[in-house]
Amino acid sequence: MQQGYSNAEACRIVGIDTRTGRKWRNGRSAERGKKAAPPIRTVVPPSGASRYLREDERIHIADRLREKATVRAIAAELGRSPSTVSREIRRNRTDGTRGQWHYRPHAAQARADARRPRPKPRKITSNPALRDAAQAMLDERWSPEQICHALRAQFPDRPEMHVVHETVYQTLYVQGRGELRRELASALRSGRARRRPQRQAYCRQPRFTTPMVMISERPAEAEDRAVPGHWEGDLIIGKDGKSAIGTLVERATRYVMLLHLPGDHGAEAVLDALTATAQTLPGHLKRSLTWDQGSEMARHRDFTLATDIPVYFRDPASPWQRGSNENTNGLLRQYFPKGTDLSAHTPEHLVAVADQLNRRPRKTLGWETPAERLAKLLAA
Structure with a gap:
């Protein structure tokens, strides 16, 4: 019957009486009237199936309701959400006397067809x-x-x-x-004579002129933190957004380096500071850099060409993808409180702060310091 045969045709093919076939359909054993386990029944939707229920699906719902099947079981057989089946039964059932109701599939299909035509008359137009x-x-x-x-x-x-x-x-x-x-x-307060979509075309333009390489393409070796040389970077911003300090954290060791940005923290200044800092690193510590999608990294392609360090960008609203850097920025606020002018700090002071953090034991490193862990990895 799942293949489209009627009950009589299916019983003839199997070689049983039609009454026995109906008992089997309803999950009853023909022997001693015992209840048998109902067969697993599924309705395979055709390719490109609509999001609306079809008539054969409504017939299946009616059949299974008569067999006392649960809504979740019916939904699993149809490959639909349980809420879809529940809503269909609630909207299209026929209420009877004494609080009873019945679900009739053909009447339900007629009701659904009547509700579907478009366009519908607007409520304000008709009143x-x-x-x-x-x-x-x-x-x-x-x-x-x-x-x-x-x-x-x-x-x-x-x-x-x-x-x-x-x-x-x-x-x-x-x-x-x-x-x-x-x-x-x-x-209207907007003063517009026509509706403007919330998402404008210009909002969907690429973030930078040079396409970003997302964090999903970062080498797998950066995930387990076993190999040093993969860095996370960000800016901490000072009072009124007018000053900033760049932060770099090595993922495997939590080793910290700070970028001095005394004038501004635009793309040019960040490019120069990052390039100068990266050039002080040995080759085996220059594997990758992960940053967020801030405008200060608009020159990321130029940084890669100058240092041979690929730059990967985290997904929007996903700060945990740079968790080490986010944690370090919180530690740095002990030295650089929010709402203060960060341009007042000299390069020598930034080096001293980074050195103090790198000599601080870290629980995540088994109470080793970042400097000790880095030295071990380099020796290995």
């Missing part, structure tokens, strides 16, 4: 009283959200007069329909 009330409030320069709350307060017992603010927006911005006067769009 002149609602349209006049909304228009009067727009004349008073009320926002759509204020309008929807006012309508609920003025007409508490008339749900046909209740709308959400999105309905008002859609009615205002629709073109060529005239539900509300087009000039009323100027009453």
